[in-house]
Amino acid sequence: MPEDLPFPTSTGVRPTGRSTPAAVEQGFVPNASAIRRALKRAETGVALDATEAETLLHARGDDLERLLTAASRVRDAGLEIAGRPGVITYSRKVFIPLTHLCRDRCHYCTFVETPGGLAKQGKAPFLSPDEVLAIAREGAALGCKEALFTLGDRPEDRWPVAREWLEARGYDSTIAYLRSVAILVLEETGLLPHLNPGVMTWEEIQRLKPVAPSMGMMLETTADRLWSQKGGPHYGSPDKDPVLRLRVLEDAGRSNVPFTTGLLLGIGENYAERVDGMFSIRSAARRHGHVQEVIIQNFRAKPATAMMAADDLETQEYVAAVAVARLVLGPKARVQAPPNLTDARELSLLVRAGIDDWGGVSPLTPDHVNPERPWPHIDDLARLTAEAGFELRERLTAHPHFVRAEEPWIDPRVLPHVRALAGPDGLAIEGRIPAGLPWQEPDWGSSSSGRTELHTEIDTVGRTGDRRSDFEDVYGDWAELREHVGANAGTAPRASGDPAVRSALARAAEDPAGLSDADYLTLLGADGPDLEALAALADDVRRATVGDEVGYVVNRNINFTNVCYTGCRFCAFAQRRTDADAYTLSMEQVGDRVDEAWMIGATEICMQGGIHPDLPGTAYFDLARTVKARQPDIHLHAFSPMEIVNGASRTGLSYREFLQEAKAAGLDSIPGTAAEILDDDVRWVLTKGKLPAAAWIEIVSTAHDVGLRSSSTMMYGHVDNPSHWVGHLRTLARVQDETGGFTEFVLLPFIHMNAPVYLAGVARPGPTRQENRAIHAVSRLMLHGRIDHVQTSWVKLGNAGTQQMLEGGADDLGGTLMEETISRMAGADNGSEKTVDELERMIGEIGRVPVQRTTTYGRPSAERVAVAREFASQGFAATGRTLRTNLLA
DSSP states (O other), X not given: OOOOOOOOOXXXXXXXXXXXXXXXXXXXXXXXXXXXHHHHHHHTTOOOOXXXXXXXXXXXXXXXXXHHXXXXXXXXXHHHHHTOTTEEEEEEXXXXXXXXXXXXXXXXXXXXXXXXHHHHTTOOSSOOHHHHHHHHHHHHHTTOOEEEEEEOSOGGGTOHXXXXXXXXXXXXXXXXXXXXXXXXXXXXXXXXXXXXXXXXXXXXXXXHGGGOSEEEOOOBOOOTHHHHSTTSTTTTOGGGOHHHHHHHHHHHHHTTOOEXXXXXXXXXXXXXXXXXXXXXXXHHHHHHSOEEEEEEEEXXXXXXXXXXXXXXXXXXXXXHHHHHHHHHHOTTSOEEOOGGGSOGGGHHHHHHTTOOEEEEEOSSSXXXXXXXXXXOOXXXXXXXXXXXXXXXXXXXXXXXXXXXXXXXXXXXXXXXXXXXXXXXXXXXXXXXXXXXXXXXXXXXXOGGGOOOOIIIIIHHXXXXXXXXXXXXXXXXXXXXXXXXXXXXXXXXXXXXXXXHHHHHHHHHHHOTTOOOHHHHHHHHTOOHHHHHHHHHHHHHHHHHHHTTEEEEEOEEEEEOBOBOOSOOTTOSSOBOTTSTTOOBXXXXXXXXXXXXXXXXXXXXXXXXXXXXXXXXXXXXXXXXXXXXXXXXXXXXXXXXXXHHXXXXXXXXXXXXXXXXXXXXXXXXXXXXXXXXXXXXXXXXXXXXXXXXHHHHHHHXXXXXXXXXXXXXXXXXXXXXXXXXXXXXXXXXXXXXXXXXXXXXXXXXXOOOTTOHHHHTTOSOSXXXXXXXXXXXXXXXXXXXXXXXXXXXXXXXXXXXXXXXXXXXXXXXXXXXXXOOOHHHHHTOOSOSOOOHHHHHHHHHTTTOEEEEOOTTSOOXXXXXXXXXXXXXXXXXSTTHHXXXXXXXO
């Protein structure tokens, strides 16, 4: 995704600034005229650019008064939009310092301790579950509704004592322990966890989302020099790298996590760097809509730290920064200032600067990060807020907008806990005392699961004309995506007779898999006679590798639910529970489909589904057991890497543990779908980054390591270009070299007709005929010696297109399917099933040898082949309920 453009510079040259907070050096000092011009733009509601925002940070005296008035006006408009004019919020919470150990060394921090320091105080490396519960129970009795977990970043990576403490209790990381105690607090006290574990990976965010309505991490600053240069306040702190923290902010947005972030001002950054932090947060918030509050925090020097002699941030400088943040972030943002870090007599200045939230205030526990600054009493805070002209209202840890919206922002397992404490306006019910509630997986197949007539309606009729009403909210800012895609999609074919193509072909004839990326890109542009020569070479390589046989498997697709809240932008399959086409099959219905498939000769069940918000992680194991209970000898090819992420995060298992459990339940192999293009820039446009390329690679590699083979796939022809295809194939080749677990490579042309990314004008309408032929041929060459089988899709290309691919390097047709929903709902019109006779006729017409195969390219038993041929003339899915009734009678 494109980031905001680099900030324009003003007159004069900005120095790099100092690494101490006192008297921050600024790059320029604007004159009075420049400040007045910027104020005029702010007062008229014009969006500020970075230079204007930086200019306004210098406002003092009468200029500061005008700045505060402009900021107040923007804040008031936002509260009107939110439906709570004149209301400033706070969260009544307890602070639970899970561990004071940390692998970072921030020069202003008093929260962090060493193991020796904790031992002298008689403290363990971590709070025990009983200690956590004691704090939470006392807070619940006082009417607190939030449990804010504060902790250091990954202490086990620095301190052996932390690692040993965790391992002795069965936890492989601090994150795993945090997840466990968050569940404990939910179940025993009803307090809502807000988690601040610092830098998290995308996978860790997935694991924590089911146990907390919100999470947070202060961005603090985007000034890299404060982290990278010796003497900087973050020097020696790996988790304070601004690049890492911005990535966490992005990943939280992609995961639909209500997220708190903010800036720490006065630690050595200059004004330009302050503004850069504001615009960085705004950019992420606009992309994802997940930033629930932005904390603008002022530095306070603490004793016994490296920065104890540094000056505190001066009040007017701080207030000006709060006001500028409000103007930059806009009316819909929630801007917070910690009330204990400013003298009580000056809190009204912060209100005038545009804040609308005081953050967490505890009647029980101190601010463990700033212990020298006690919280104001909540009654005093209410009085001071009223004196500033506002009403103080209690909110929950997730802000009202997310509480009212519920899914996909609040995970279904936490939703009952949130609903128990929330009023109709999304704010907290004043005076409500939390009570423990069970944290558990939702029931599978509940009454809300939707329509289940997939077999006779979705597959044979297709989707209705209804569209999801939250199209823009789910699929995002299309104008920005169109700008990002630009001319990246597609490439012009080369003129026929191109010497570069001929030269690359000559090298490929000698060593098909040994060409450079530049050579493969040249071949992907081949057209005319050159394209014919490329296809002929690929066909020769295919013949030398696997002969003239063309394989197919008699299988049945079971898409057990199309309810999905991931919001992938290419998918027309995904529905919400309430949509007209939504369905979820019961276990019995799944089992009946397995029986039908077996009775007409199938050797494989291919099963995938949407990421249903009510789907328990254990449901994947239940589905596998259902398949094997009905037909023990059928091969279960199921659960995409995205489903594995979902199942692992919902069960709290690692990928390896989840795959091992699924294998024990009956899983035989996994589809290598959800790969799309293994390039995160492309994946962001297509999927909002729901499954990073590294996570896909880790999951399929782990599957191979535990004995589950997989296919590999590539969906192409949307917002990608040939360089992405070459990179994707290189990645697959590398994984195959490491694991040997891929059975085949499946090429999936993008079907555009009903895809949101196409309807919004971002993607092109699928690949061209030239691109289809070129990529099939080049795939055969690049994967030579690694992946023997290249599969082409009759569902997407039709009979004639499929035959052309078989004559240009492909050797496999996939399956009979019997029931294929995803491509049909995307707009494919080549059917959702083929009989054995139809597949063999298609193969025979081009002089090739049809061979029925198993999922892993073995030969099925004679009994399976005979049964499949017996029913070939009747059709599989098209006869609907009549066939089902006859078969099961």
